[in-house]
Every structure is written in C-alpha cells, then in structure tokens.
Amino acid sequence: MNISSRVSNSLFGSYNSSSLRKIQINTSNHSENIDRSLKELKAINKGKILARENLDATYNSSINKKFQESLEHKLSQLNEMKGMIENKDKENDVIDDSVKNTKVISYINSSREVNDKEETLLSENEQISIQDINKKIAETNSELKEVRVLGEELSQQSEIIDEKISTFKKIYGNDIFKKAEKEAVLKQVYDTRNNPFIKELKSTLNEIIELETQLKDKLNQGQQKDKKEI
Numbered sequence: 001m002n003i004s005s006r007v008s009n010s011l012f013g014s015y016n017s018s019s020l021r022k023i024q025i026n027t028s029n030h031s032e033n034i035d036r037s038l039k040e041l042k043a044i045n046k047g048k049i050l051a052r053e054n055l056d057a058t059y060n061s062s063i064n065k066k067f068q069e070s071l072e073h074k075l076s077q078l079n080e081m082k083g084m085i086e087n088k089d090k091e092n093d094v095i096d097d098s099v100k101n102t103k104v105i106s107y108i109n110s111s112r113e114v115n116d117k118e119e120t121l122l123s124e125n126e127q128i129s130i131q132d133i134n135k136k137i138a139e140t141n142s143e144l145k146e147v148r149v150l151g152e153e154l155s156q157q158s159e160i161i162d163e164k165i166s167t168f169k170k171i172y173g174n175d176i177f178k179k180a181e182k183e184a185v186l187k188q189v190y191d192t193r194n195n196p197f198i199k200e201l202k203s204t205l206n207e208i209i210e211l212e213t214q215l216k217d218k219l220n221q222g223q224q225k226d227k228k229e230i
Contacts, residue, residue, distance in 0.1 A: 043172040047180025050168055054161045054181075055188045061154045064147060071144045078140065082133045 169177050 040176065043176050044180045044183070047168060047172065047177045048184050050161065050165050051177070051181040051184035052187065054158075054165060055184055057154060057158045057161055059188070061151070061158060064151050064154060068144065068147045068151060071140055071147060075137065075140045075144065078133055078137050082130060082137070085130055085133070 165177065
C-alpha cells in the first residue's frame with residue numbers, strides 16, 4: 001500500500017511538474033507575442049504619421065503644379081484677348097487716317113459723322129475691356145507668384161519627410177512602413193474630397209473656360225465684321 005502510494009505520488013508529481021512547465025512556457029510565449037504586437041503597433045502608428053505627411057506633401061505638390069499650369073494658361077488667354085483688342089484699335093486708327101486724307105462727297109461726310117459716333121462708342125467699350133483685362137492679368141500674376149513660392153516650400157517639405165522615412169525604415173524595417181503606408185493611403189482616399197486646393201483648382205478651370213468662350217466670341221464677331229466690310 002505504501003509502495004503503490006509512493007508510486008502514485010511520484011507519477012502525479014512528475015505529471016504536475018511537466019504540465020506546469022508547459023503552462024509557464026506557453027504563458028511566456030504568449031506574453032512575448034503580445035509585446036511584439038504592441039511594439040509593431042506602435043511602430044506602425046509612427047509610420048502612418050510619416051506616410052500621411054508624405055502623401056499630403058506629394059498630393060499637394062501635384063495639385064499645386066496643376067494649379068500653376070492652369071494660372072499660366074489663364075494668363076496666356078488674357079494676354080491673347082488683350083492683344084486682339086489692341087490690334088483692333090490699331091486697325092481703326094489706320095482707317096481713320098486714310099479717311100481723313102481722302103476727299104469725299106458731302107452726303108458721304110454726313111454718313112461718316114454717324115459712323116464716327118458708333119466707332120467712338122465701340123472704342124470706349126473696348127477701352128473698358130482692356131482695363132478689366134489688365135486688372136485680371138495683375139491678379140493672375142499675383143496668384144501665380146504665390147503658387148510658385150508655395151511650390152518651393154512643398155518641395156523642401158518633401159525632402160525633409162523623405163529623410164524621416166529613410167530613418168524610420170532603418171530602425172523598424174521596410175515591411176513595417178509598407179503596412180503603415182497602406183493604412184494611410186486608405187485614409188487619404190476619404191479625405192481627398194475636402195482638400196481646399198481642389199476647390200480652388202476647379203474655380204480656376206471654370207474661369208479659363210469662360211475666358212476661352214469670350215475669346216471665341218470676339219473672334220467670331222471680328223470675322224463677321226470683316227465679311228460685312230467686304
């Protein structure tokens with residue numbers, strides 16, 4: 001009885017001892033996994049901040065570049081319209097000089113007086129247009145200057161962020177940054193619509209379309225007048 005009791009106690013003791021060891025080992029492994037997960041999560045959160053900054057800088061640089069191109073196109077359209085009106089004024093001046101140096105019959109002189117009044121009114125309207133265009137040219141040049149300065153600032157900002165990302169990858173690894181970047185991209189998709197640059201860009205594009213329409217209208221009017229004169 002004593003012998004069997006001792007054997008039983010010995011068996012239970014060895015069983016309990018090995019089971020406890022397994023539980024302790026499993027608990028230790030689980031704790032290590034939690035620590036690793038927490039460290040990785042912290043690293044990913046840091047990476048997300050950098051990835052988001054990088055996406056914002058890249059996106060804003062791209063929008064800023066498109067905005068600059070739109071303003072340059074708008075400026076070109078304004079200068080073209082200004083040139084058309086100025087050329088029209090020169091043509092009118094040449095016609096006036098040729099008429100002054102030509103002897104005409106009295107009834108033509110009377111009709112010429114009516115034409116002079118019409119041309120004077122037209123010239124005044126064109127002068128107002130020139131003033132408006134000059135004002136818009138000045139405003140566009142001012143906007144363009146600001147956009148170019150902002151472009152340089154965004155470029156410098158991107159360089160700083162690139163250096164930070166390079167340091168992050170050396171510490172935490174490229175894979176961690178890729179995970180962080182993926183999450184940041186998904187967040188960026190939702191925030192894109194609220195970017196103030198897009199609203200400003202749309203406004204500028206609409207203004208360019210309006211200017212192009214005005215330019216075409218003036219060209220058509222000029223062609224119709226030329227046909228009537230012929």
